[in-house]
Amino acid sequence: MAIGDIIVPKWFFGFDSAIYIFVAIVGFLITYYSYKTYSITAKKQHLFLYWGFKIISVGFLLLAITRIYSYGIVLPTCTDVCTLSTSGSAFTITDFGYWIYFAASLLAYLMFILTSMAEKIKLPIMFILPVWFAAFPYFHITSIFLMSFVVFNSILNFLKNKNAATLLVLLAFVFISIFHLSLIVIPINQTVYVFAHLFLLLGFLSFLFMLVKVLKVKVGK
Amino acid sequence: MKGRRSEINILHDILQLIEKKGGVAKPTHILYGANLSYKRMVGYLEFLEEKDFIEKVEKSGKTAYKTTDKGKRFLLEFRKVEELSSAFGIGL
Numbered sequence: 335m336a337i338g339d340i341i342v343p344k345w346f347f348g349f350d351s352a353i354y355i356f357v358a359i360v361g362f363l364i365t366y367y368s369y370k371t372y373s374i375t376a377k378k379q380h381l382f383l384y385w386g387f388k389i390i391s392v393g394f395l396l397l398a399i400t401r402i403y404s405y406g407i408v409l410p411t412c413t414d415v416c417t418l419s420t421s422g423s424a425f426t427i428t429d430f431g432y433w434i435y436f437a438a439s440l441l442a443y444l445m446f447i448l449t450s451m452a453e454k455i456k457l458p459i460m461f462i463l464p465v466w467f468a469a470f471p472y473f474h475i476t477s478i479f480l481m482s483f484v485v486f487n488s489i490l491n492f493l494k495n496k497n498a499a500t501l502l503v504l505l506a507f508v509f510i511s512i513f514h515l516s517l518i519v520i521p522i523n524q525t526v527y528v529f530a531h532l533f534l535l536l537g538f539l540s541f542l543f544m545l546v547k548v549l550k551v552k553v554g555k
Numbered sequence: 556m557k558g559r560r561s562e563i564n565i566l567h568d569i570l571q572l573i574e575k576k577g578g579v580a581k582p583t584h585i586l587y588g589a590n591l592s593y594k595r596m597v598g599y600l601e602f603l604e605e606k607d608f609i610e611k612v613e614k615s616g617k618t619a620y621k622t623t624d625k626g627k628r629f630l631l632e633f634r635k636v637e638e639l640s641s642a643f644g645i646g647l
Binding site: 367368370371374375377379380383449450487488490491494495497499500502503544545547548549551552 | 563631632633634635636638639640641642643644645647
């Protein structure tokens with residue numbers, strides 16, 4: 335599947351992979367605590383949360399690994415700006431990394447939607463799957479579409495609870511949405527690629543702060 | 556699923572109630588505080604005792620229940636579960 339060329343400033347090479355690894359670590363941490371929570375409550379929503387973070391973490395980890403491999407090939411050939419070409423006819427390692435990451439992210443966002451919907455609506459997942467699969471080539475647009483539901487639910491949750499943890503989760507989802515929104519315009523301006531990744535980093539930093547805050551609670555507080 | 560949810564909440568309520576009574580509570584306090592029938596309360600207390608979350612002690616010559624360290628740890632874990640769930644908008 336052709337993904338298109340990804341234009342990256344040379345100085346930023348490596349930083350993006352480091353961000354993906356950080357994202358995966360934070361994701362796996364939330365995965366662990368979501369599973370712990372599920373083992374106590376046996377609630378479907380906690381299971382969706384667990385799978386959502388697990389899938390997205392695996393996606394980012396694979397993307398980081400394949401990216402590091404791709405750098406070895408591309409880096410010696412570029413000057414100020416490097417192009418990761420994924421539009422060739424051959425299915426490369428770069429394509430593989432992106433394909434897994436795209437599929438993992440979209441599936442994870444679906445899980446996040448189901449996390450907030452599971453109790454209210456019994457929506458069979460197979461009714462949603464063909465929608466994202468059909469829209470697969472337009473990854474970032476599909477992501478923004480899915481994330482808009484997640485952000486909307488997070489806004490409602492924040493307005494209902496008005497505490498730091500709900501605000502941090504809301505900010506995290508907003509930053510991830512900005513990350514996708516920014517990446518739509520990379521072909522126009524490659525500097526946006528850097529900003530987009532900073533938003534991704536901010537998103538998962540928010541998740542990390544939320545987790546630290548949650549784990550610091552005391553009984554009866 | 557709903558049954559299990561309410562069950563976990565009841566167990567948490569009983570443990571929290573005992574803690575609020577200074578770590579030791581008589582069955583009558585638990586009965587009214589947790590809003591349970593006597594039969595159900597006995598069942599939950601037996602379960603909590605079996606899991607080492609509470610233990611029987613003597614208080615003013617009568618049987619009372621005391622939270623164990625394991626019970627206190629469960630209360631803390633449950634608080635974290637509540638916080639994480641609330642952060643993502645998941646009701647318990």
